[in-house]
Amino acid sequence: MKFYAFDAYGTLFDVHSAVRRHAERLGPDAARLSEIWRNKQLEYTWIRTMSGTYVDFWTCTEQALDFAFAAVPSANKAVRDDLMDAYMELDCYDEVASVLKNLRESGAKTSILSNGTDTMLDAAIVSAGLDGLFDAVLSVDKLGQYKTVGATYQLVCNAFSCLPEDVSFQSSNRWDIAGATRFGFRTIWVNRTGQPDEYPDMAPAKIVSDLSALTE
Numbered sequence: 001m002k003f004y005a006f007d008a009y010g011t012l013f014d015v016h017s018a019v020r021r022h023a024e025r026l027g028p029d030a031a032r033l034s035e036i037w038r039n040k041q042l043e044y045t046w047i048r049t050m051s052g053t054y055v056d057f058w059t060c061t062e063q064a065l066d067f068a069f070a071a072v073p074s075a076n077k078a079v080r081d082d083l084m085d086a087y088m089e090l091d092c093y094d095e096v097a098s099v100l101k102n103l104r105e106s107g108a109k110t111s112i113l114s115n116g117t118d119t120m121l122d123a124a125i126v127s128a129g130l131d132g133l134f135d136a137v138l139s140v141d142k143l144g145q146y147k148t149v150g151a152t153y154q155l156v157c158n159a160f161s162c163l164p165e166d167v168s169f170q171s172s173n174r175w176d177i178a179g180a181t182r183f184g185f186r187t188i189w190v191n192r193t194g195q196p197d198e199y200p201d202m203a204p205a206k207i208v209s210d211l212s213a214l215t216e
Helices: 017-021 030-051 057-071 077-087 096-105 118-127 150-160 174-183 211-215
Strands: 003-006 109-114 136-139 167-171 186-190 206-208
Touching: 003 150, 017 030, 017 077, 030 057, 057 077, 057 118, 096 109, 096 211, 109 118, 109 150, 118 136, 136 150, 150 167, 150 174, 167 174, 167 211, 174 186, 186 211, 206 211
Parallel strands: 003 109, 003 167, 109 136, 167 186, 186 206
Antiparallel strands: none
């Protein structure tokens, strides 16, 4: 494949690293808070798209965190602003940088396709030391709709003047893989946590445990 598009959150960047960074201050229910935060963040993107009431991903992230604190009253709310700051500088997974470098050295074009805003993505890329490793960083924010709307995946085709079948799309989110498969991408589900499969009628071309499989 010549064109590789990557989801950002959960695929390149560890969405739970923000909470882990402040887990001791948050208290014993930090992991539960992180799980609720992530789940609500995604839920809000779907509801905002379906209802036509778009707000950007930073706002969804902030609102989801406020809900998580309300749902986990034992968590130390004084850490809230630090968590939001940490979300701008999430850790990337260990193999990410080397995989991107290897793909680019092979002549492939690499991109991010994300729900995140330009500001969020730029900050995450720089903090993770991944600057210079992408030919395009594409945010759905300009569309005012979130994945899995087909127009969001079309952003990759527009950026590279290519067809959907020319693109290998990588995501750790099974719902994202389902949407991208239906759009026509060749999809790779990065199943980092060994989740059971779903959406059998929109199956990925391949399932891997991490991104290193792309260059093996």
